[in-house]
Amino acid sequence: MELYEVIYTLRAMRRLKTDLVPDELIWKVIEAATRAPSGGNRQPWRFLVVTDAEKKAKIGEWYLDGWKKMYGPATAGTSMEGDSPFARTLRSADHLANNIKDVPVLVFPIVESGGVAGVSGAGANIFPAVQNLMLAARAEGLGTTLTTLHRTHEAETRELLGVPDGFETMAMIPMGWPKGKFGAGPRRPVEEVTYWDSWGETRER
16 A cells, blocks of 8 residues: 555554454564664564453453543543544444454553653654554554553553563554444644644644
8 A cells, every 4th residue: 555545544443353363464564563763773662462362351351441440430421322523432442442352463562661660761662663563554454543541450461461570561452354444534634733933833835
């Protein structure tokens, strides 16, 4: 696919089929992730791929708990019905929270933290790689989304997956064949979010 088509049609895919993803595609998109830049080219990342049904089920329990804790109160009284963008997003996020165990692949991007949770700068070294992975997956027709709700149970997740001390899971990327269609999502105009030389100074294109 042409690069800009991949970029413009990448969107969060939270409804995924249960069909298996071939190992060669998993290797391919993770290799693309490793081509991302990192500070001093240290490449501090690790990518832990989870396809084991029992582990996915346990992670799914923790993820659903995190969803309820983080978004239950925030969405109290907010209807998931209707066709508003917010309602559609809520429904898809709720679907993912209740079906993590059925997602064929969970990828955990992990960085060395030195034992300090949320270590400063870790995101700068991992999220370019995460974006590469998601773009590569899109080019292969695979759906992904970026989430961190599992981190409400970070210690338990690390123990389950055998992640040693000094390393931290920065995100979780569910990956599989999408049930929906790719396409350009709504975005604010670039002229509205871009300033020139000083805050608030805009230009016409």
